[in-house]
Amino acid sequence: MKLDPQLPSGPIHDAWTQRRRELPLISPINKRRFKVLVVGSGLAGASAAATLAEQGFRVTLLTYHDSPRRAHSVAAQGGINAARNYQNDGDSVERLFLDTVKGGDFRAREAGCHRLAEISGAIIDQCVAQGVPFAREYGGTLANRSFGGALVSRTFYARGQTGQQLLYGAVQALLRQVDAGRVELLTQRDVLDLITVEGVARGVVCRVQASGRLEAHTAHAVLLASGGYSNVFHRSTNAVKSNASAIWRAHRRGAAFANPCFTQIHPTCIPSGDPGQSKLTLMSESLRNDGRVWLPAQAGDARPPHAIPEAERDYFLERQYPTYGNMAPRDVASRRARERCLEGHGVGPGGRSVYLDFSDTIRREGRAAIESRYGNLFAMYERITGSDPYAEPMRIYPAPHYTMGGLWVDYNLMSTIPGLFVLGEANFSEHGANRLGASALMQGLADGLFIAPATVSGWLAGHLHTEVSADHPACRDSIAAVQARIDGLGSTSGGHSCDSLHRQLGDTMIGACGISRHADGLRAAMAEVRELELAFAQELRLPEPRAGRNPELEKALRLEDFLQLAGLMLRDALAREESCGAHFREEHQSADGEALRNDDNFCHIAAWQWTGEGQEPTRHCEPLHYRHATPSRRNYR
Amino acid sequence: MSSASLRLTLRIWRQESPRQPGAFVSYPLEELSPDLSLLEALDRLNEQLLMAGERPVSFDHDCREGICGACGFMVNGQAHGPQRATSVCQLYLRHFRDGNKLTLEPWRARAFPLQQDLSVDRSAFDRVLAAGGYVSVNTGSAPAANALLVGREQAEQAFAAASCIGCGACVAACPNASASLFVAAKLGHLALLPQGQPERQRRSAALQSAMAAEGFGSCSNQLECAAVCPKEISADWISRMNRSG
Numbered sequence: 001m002k003l004d005p006q007l008p009s010g011p012i013h014d015a016w017t018q019r020r021r022e023l024p025l026i027s028p029i030n031k032r033r034f035k036v037l038v039v040g041s042g043l044a045g046a047s048a049a050a051t052l053a054e055q056g057f058r059v060t061l062l063t064y065h066d067s068p069r070r071a072h073s074v075a076a077q078g079g080i081n082a083a084r085n086y087q088n089d090g091d092s093v094e095r096l097f098l099d100t101v102k103g104g105d106f107r108a109r110e111a112g113c114h115r116l117a118e119i120s121g122a123i124i125d126q127c128v129a130q131g132v133p134f135a136r137e138y139g140g141t142l143a144n145r146s147f148g149g150a151l152v153s154r155t156f157y158a159r160g161q162t163g164q165q166l167l168y169g170a171v172q173a174l175l176r177q178v179d180a181g182r183v184e185l186l187t188q189r190d191v192l193d194l195i196t197v198e199g200v201a202r203g204v205v206c207r208v209q210a211s212g213r214l215e216a217h218t219a220h221a222v223l224l225a226s227g228g229y230s231n232v233f234h235r236s237t238n239a240v241k242s243n244a245s246a247i248w249r250a251h252r253r254g255a256a257f258a259n260p261c262f263t264q265i266h267p268t269c270i271p272s273g274d275p276g277q278s279k280l281t282l283m284s285e286s287l288r289n290d291g292r293v294w295l296p297a298q299a300g301d302a303r304p305p306h307a308i309p310e311a312e313r314d315y316f317l318e319r320q321y322p323t324y325g326n327m328a329p330r331d332v333a334s335r336r337a338r339e340r341c342l343e344g345h346g347v348g349p350g351g352r353s354v355y356l357d358f359s360d361t362i363r364r365e366g367r368a369a370i371e372s373r374y375g376n377l378f379a380m381y382e383r384i385t386g387s388d389p390y391a392e393p394m395r396i397y398p399a400p401h402y403t404m405g406g407l408w409v410d411y412n413l414m415s416t417i418p419g420l421f422v423l424g425e426a427n428f429s430e431h432g433a434n435r436l437g438a439s440a441l442m443q444g445l446a447d448g449l450f451i452a453p454a455t456v457s458g459w460l461a462g463h464l465h466t467e468v469s470a471d472h473p474a475c476r477d478s479i480a481a482v483q484a485r486i487d488g489l490g491s492t493s494g495g496h497s498c499d500s501l502h503r504q505l506g507d508t509m510i511g512a513c514g515i516s517r518h519a520d521g522l523r524a525a526m527a528e529v530r531e532l533e534l535a536f537a538q539e540l541r542l543p544e545p546r547a548g549r550n551p552e553l554e555k556a557l558r559l560e561d562f563l564q565l566a567g568l569m570l571r572d573a574l575a576r577e578e579s580c581g582a583h584f585r586e587e588h589q590s591a592d593g594e595a596l597r598n599d600d601n602f603c604h605i606a607a608w609q610w611t612g613e614g615q616e617p618t619r620h621c622e623p624l625h626y627r628h629a630t631p632s633r634r635n636y637r
Numbered sequence: 638m639s640s641a642s643l644r645l646t647l648r649i650w651r652q653e654s655p656r657q658p659g660a661f662v663s664y665p666l667e668e669l670s671p672d673l674s675l676l677e678a679l680d681r682l683n684e685q686l687l688m689a690g691e692r693p694v695s696f697d698h699d700c701r702e703g704i705c706g707a708c709g710f711m712v713n714g715q716a717h718g719p720q721r722a723t724s725v726c727q728l729y730l731r732h733f734r735d736g737n738k739l740t741l742e743p744w745r746a747r748a749f750p751l752q753q754d755l756s757v758d759r760s761a762f763d764r765v766l767a768a769g770g771y772v773s774v775n776t777g778s779a780p781a782a783n784a785l786l787v788g789r790e791q792a793e794q795a796f797a798a799a800s801c802i803g804c805g806a807c808v809a810a811c812p813n814a815s816a817s818l819f820v821a822a823k824l825g826h827l828a829l830l831p832q833g834q835p836e837r838q839r840r841s842a843a844l845q846s847a848m849a850a851e852g853f854g855s856c857s858n859q860l861e862c863a864a865v866c867p868k869e870i871s872a873d874w875i876s877r878m879n880r881s882g
Contacts, residue, residue, distance in 0.1 A: 051776040066697070067763050069803055070705040086783070122777070129779035131772045131832045133787075133796040140786030158796055164704055165799060172771035179767040187760065210752060239700040273672040276681055281702045380703065383720075383727050386672070449776050497687050499680065543692050548654070549753050551695055552687065 001256060001609045003622045006410040007111050012628055016115045019411070023458030031056035034460050035467075037204060037219040039191050039246050041068030043163075043441060044424025045225030046170040047448030048456075053177035055453060057460075060184045060217055061174070062191055062206055064241060064554075068171045072227060072239040073444060076163025077284035077377065078147060079155035080127075080441040082120035087144050091152040093117045099150055100439060101629040103329065104404075104432020105581035105597065107259070107605070110628055111411060112430045116439070119446045124156055126449055130169040134158050145286055146327070147437035155438045160284055160377045166441055170448070189215070190554060191246040192485075193478045194222065194253045194420065195468075201420035202468045204246070205478045207486075209554065212547040214482055216475035218468040221419050221456055224250060225448065228403035228425035230263060232562045232569065233514070234506025235272060236400040237282040243558040244565050247407050247426050255415040256607035256620065258408035258428035260565065261573035264435060264582045265515050266401035267333035270384050270394075271353045275503075280399040281384055283356075283377055285437045288326045290361040290370065291394070293317050293333070295354050299344035305355055305393050316340055324636040331434050331582045331595075332636055334398035338515045339593070341397075348395045357393035398515055402440055404431045404582065405572070408607040408622075412455035413447060416607075419463065421456055423447040428605070433581025489556050490540035497541055498555040502562070505532055509566055513573050518586040522574040529566045536563060568608055568617060575619055578602045599631055643669040643735050647682060649694055650742040655751050661740070671731035675718065675739075676701060676708065678730060695753040703727040703867065706802030709809070710755040711742045716806035716865040724804060724867040744805050746814035748852040759805045761851040762819060769843035770823045772832050785831050798825035800868045807862035807870075813854030818862040820844050821874035828881065841881065 008015035026034070034057050038049040041063040049061045065071060083096035096117035101110060124142070128134065134156050135143040144153040158165040177183040188209040195203035195216060203218035229244035230236035251257045268283045296303070297314040316336055318325040328336075337354045340346065347353050362370055367390060371378070378389050385395070406428040413421045413429070424444040431439070468474070512525035536559065543552050579588040579595035580602070588596045604621040611617055644667050652659025664682055673681075676698050683693035699707040708726040712718035717725045720732055733739070741755060749757040787795075799822070807818040824841050827833030833840075849855075856875055863872040 047776075054775050065699070066707065066759060067803060069763075070699055070707050072700060072705070074706075074802075075700050075702060075704050084782075122779070125779040125782045126774075126776060128782040128785060129772065129774045129832055131795075131799075131827050131830050133792050133799050133826065133830065136787050136789045136792040138789045140788050141783050158799075161704070161796075161800060164802075165796070168799065172766065173774075173776075175763060175767040176771045176773060178763075179769070185763070239705060241699050274670045274677070276670070276673055276677050278674075278677050278680055279701050379722075380727070383703075383723065383729065386729065386731055453776070492690070497684050499684060541687060543687060543690075549695060552693060 001416060001620055003256065003408065003416070003607055003620055004410060005109065005622060006412055007109065008411065012111055012114045015111055016118055020454055023454055024461035026457060026461045028056050032058065033464070034058065035060065035219040036221050036223065036456065037062065037217055038223045038225060039204060040071065040225035040227060040426070041065065041171065041174070042071035042073035042225060042227055042424060043167055043170055043444030044448040045223070046071070046167070046174045047445055048223055048225060048423055048452045049183055050170065050173035050177050051449055051453040052456065053182035055457065059177070059182060060186060060219065062186050062189045062204065062217065064188065064190050064209070066187050068174060068185065069168060071167060072242055073167045073441070074164045075239065076441055077160045077282065078286045079145065079157035079162045079438040080123070080166065081147070081154050081436065081438045082124045082156060082442070083117055083154060084121055084124065086142060087153045089152045091154050095152065096120060096154065098629050099436060100430070101432070102634060103434055103436035105434050105634060106432065106599070106603065106626065106631040107580055107624065108430055108432030109624060110626060115451070116430050116443060116446050119450050120442055123442060123445045123449060127166055127169050130173060132158065132165045132169040146289060147285060150436060160374055163441060166445065190557065191226070192249060192482045192557060194250045195474050195478045196253055196417060197468055197472065197474045200418045200465070203475060205482050210549055212550065214479050216470045216479055218470060218472070218475065220460055220463065220465055221421060223421045223423055223452060223456065224407065224426050225423040226426050228406070229562070229565060230400040230403055232505070232566050233400040233509050234502045235277065235280050237266060237269060237280055240279055243561065245558055245561045247422070248561040248565055250407060250415065250417065250420060252610050253417065254610070255417045255420060256408040256609055257405070257568060258605050258607045259405040259572065260569045260608065261513060261576065261583055262404035262433050262581065263400050264330060264402045264404060265334045265398045267330050267337060267398045268356065268396045269399035270381060271348060271397035273349060281380065282399070282401060283381060283394065283396060285330070287356060287374060287377065290373065291326065291356040291358050292360060293326050293354055293356055295340050295345040295347065305357070314345070321636045328636045329434065330437065331584070334515050335584060337398055353395035353397045355393035356396045358389065359393070362390065400510065400514065402435060404428065404433060404435060408605070412459065413452055414455070414459065419459070421452055423452055433583055486546055486553070489553070490542035492541065492544060494539040494541035496535055496539045498552060498559050501532055501536055501540070502559050505529065505563060505566060509569070513569055516584050516586055517573050519574060522570050526567060526570050529563060529570065533563050536560060571617065572606055572608065575606065576602055597633070603631070641671055643671060643730055643733065645669060645678065645730070645733060646738040648738060648740045649754065651694070651754055652751060653692070653753060669730055671729065673730050674701070674726060675712070675728045675730065676726050694755065696755040698726055701726045704802060706804040709744060709804045709806055711744070711809065713740050716744070716810045717867055722867055722869045724802070744809035746808045748814065748816070749805060749808065759803070761853070762803050762805065762816070765816065765820060765844055765847045765851060766823065768847035769836065769840040772827060773836060787830060791829055795826050795829040798822045798829070798870065798874055801870055802868060804867060806865045806867060808853065810861040810865040811854065812859055812861070813857055815856045816848050816853040817856040817875045817878070818866065818870060818872065820848050821878035822870050824878050825874040841878065
């Protein structure tokens with residue numbers, strides 16, 4: 001397998017403009033001859049489909065939701081970054097670029113990070129033009145706030161519902177194209193396989209949820225924008241149905257999977273209470289602007305928070321990181337919280353939470369100020385926990401959130417399968433081993449609004465293939481393979497439900513491959529995952545019939561892919577003998593407990609190649625070069 | 638968090654497909670933690686049904702944090718249940734008493750055909766929006782964002798209307814199965830922003846006629862829609878829609 005990142009030559013500051021100049025154009029008349037398939041209707045998918053249709057391509061968008069508005073981008077709370085320097089605090093494209101590279105702990109490509117920073121401003125322009133109601137100053141200009149890992153205010157927001165508003169903007173643009181007849185919107189479809197013809201991606205196989213029928217859809221290019229895979233941990237901040245199937249099945253068809261072990265653990269989630277809980281809910285990181293994180297200084301102190309005097313509280317982030325304090329980056333804050341809890345200082349059920357306390361800000365600025373900034377988040381917290389965060393501190397704990405790994409793509413967002421493009425969280429790009437707060441929405445929209453429309457069009461210009469019809473042998477073969485897989489699933493008398501196996505997988509993965517990892521734990525987890533795979537193959541219980549609506553079957557197809565992906569995540573974590581970003585290997589830390597990177601041996605992207613059922617996958621490396629940002633030890637103290 | 642445990646009986650509408658007849662079936666559940674959500678209690682019921690060889694209950698859900706709008710059914714005759722401003726995924730068992738009996742049934746509206754059990758097809762909403770619920774702007778040619786000044790109060794109001802999650806509770810609660818609140822919220826959001834002005838009249842006419850064509854009823858000022866809206870969208874938006882045509 002050859003990994004050619006297609007990086008632009010020449011100075012980085014002009015690289016994207018230069019690449020756009022070089023990409024060939026297609027005449028408007030010919031664009032109609034091309035068909036593009038988009039999988040997923042989140043920020044990346046909806047905006048890519050809308051933009052490509054607007055350019056004149058025929059687009060089909062497939063989503064498992066009943067409406068594109070339900071994609072999980074809708075749940076992003078905090079905001080979207082853009083280097084606009086509206087606050088005159090010294091922000092610039094250069095600074096956002098450097099923060100992004102540093103935030104990713106020097107495991108992302110410089111050129112990609114620079115392009116992201118460069119495009120960020122145009123994203124805000126576009127969203128405002130679409131009618132996204134961002135927060136405004138009294139004078140009518142856009143407001144900003146600050147986010148973890150940055151010292152400037154560059155985050156644009158719509159109260160605590162930024163993702164929702166951005167997604168609705170993108171979906172409205174999509175529906176405009178649906179109305180114009182340029183996008184065919186196909187909902188309630190699970191994409192289960194990729195169709196390739198002569199090594200080129202030419203379509204997908206999907207299952208229609210309502211009928212159970214399998215369909216083959218073909219096109220001249222396929223774009224996967226199907227989101228992240230944090231649900232491998234069972235309980236994560238992802239929506240319950242978020243899944244890895246589209247990217248995992250493409251991986252099995254030859255697309256390299258990059259940095260699978262890089263999962264961001266978000267420090268501010270509502271901790272789990274009952275074993276029957278189905279998911280974890282994130283509380284926006286922006287809360288840390290006004291909330292102070294603390295724990296009782298005395299281990300095992302069971303007094304309620306208000307009974308613990310100031311002198312007996314340990315504001316551990318402020319103590320350990322005087323410069324960033326409560327705004328220390330996500331991986332750092334998560335690790336410190338876990339450590340304190342393991343040492344017996346934690347509060348709540350099982351001692352697995354820390355306090356996030358707003359009482360100082362409420363005293364200083366009043367309840368109304370907090371209410372206007374975070375009202376909906378506070379209401380959400382109270383609804384879930386039954387406790388009033390205006391009166392007592394929130395209890396929070398880290399949880400799996402955003403996945404930095406994903407399918408490998410080059411600078412043009414094309415995977416190792418020609419004609420297969422991967423966008424947003426489904427790819428691995430830009431964030432490195434970690435990501436800055438408020439930069440995921442930026443990546444989704446950059447990929448969908450600006451990058452893919454240019455590069456997909458450029459690629460199609462040189463590849464005017466003949467149409468592949470749905471009765472092509474490649475389509476028939478893929479459908480037959482998926483049908484055989486469904487027929488072979490489970491028995492009616494098995495002893496394990498999908499949910500129970502998924503919960504076990506989650507326990508294994510969070511323990512061995514969560515906030516902290518070590519070699520022995522990772523090896524033991526591999527054995528546990530193999531056992532779960534066996535239980536899945538032999539003792540899964542699924543209801544009949546396999547035709548027609550069957551939500552348990554949908555779960556099983558997703559879980560089978562998660563089980564395989566979990567094995568790859570553990571292998572990747574074991575192979576990366578260093579600590580970086582969200583990947584913390586206990587064997588590699590400094591005397592004061594900070595992550596120790598190994599730039600001599602691991603300054604690269606690890607891209608895994610599928611080699612067949614039951615075979616060891618092959619690890620390939622794409623070396624990273626830093627010319628503009630100097631790899632430094634991340635120091636937030 | 639509480640350590641108490643609850644017994645509840647869920648009386649659920651079961652209907653395998655639109656073509657087959659449906660009926661209520663009662664399921665007792667024991668030892669439920671009050672910290673579970675109602676959907677998590679349904680998960681638990683489904684696990685039991687699966688193990689007993691029965692078909693699990695279909696219900697729509699996804700984010701389970703009250704924002705995707707996928708969930709929704711009637712709980713004791715109320716859309717999303719008794720808790721104000723709450724989608725059903727955020728309805729926790731601590732709001733019920735030991736021994737309570739809950740009747741769960743799907744949204745009922747001609748424009749929302751039933752799929753299975755508690756799950757209905759709400760794609761009519763997207764077809765209504767596609768008729769013009771957007772600002773017609775092509776990608777890549779937008780003017781500088783701060784060239785369009787929007788007063789803070791106005792932006793807040795537009796945001797309030799834009800926060801509709803499209804769950805369909807307003808339709809289910811309305812005796813006429815009207816989609817007026819949904820449509821008025823979208824019109825209100827875009828009409829309050831300078832970006833939305835050029836197409837304002839056309840948008841309003843197009844959305845209202847699409848709403849009628851999908852089989853939604855007319856508004857007769859019952860205000861049930863606003864009472865059940867999980868995002869507390871005000872019925873004032875409907876008056877605004879009617880005034881501005």
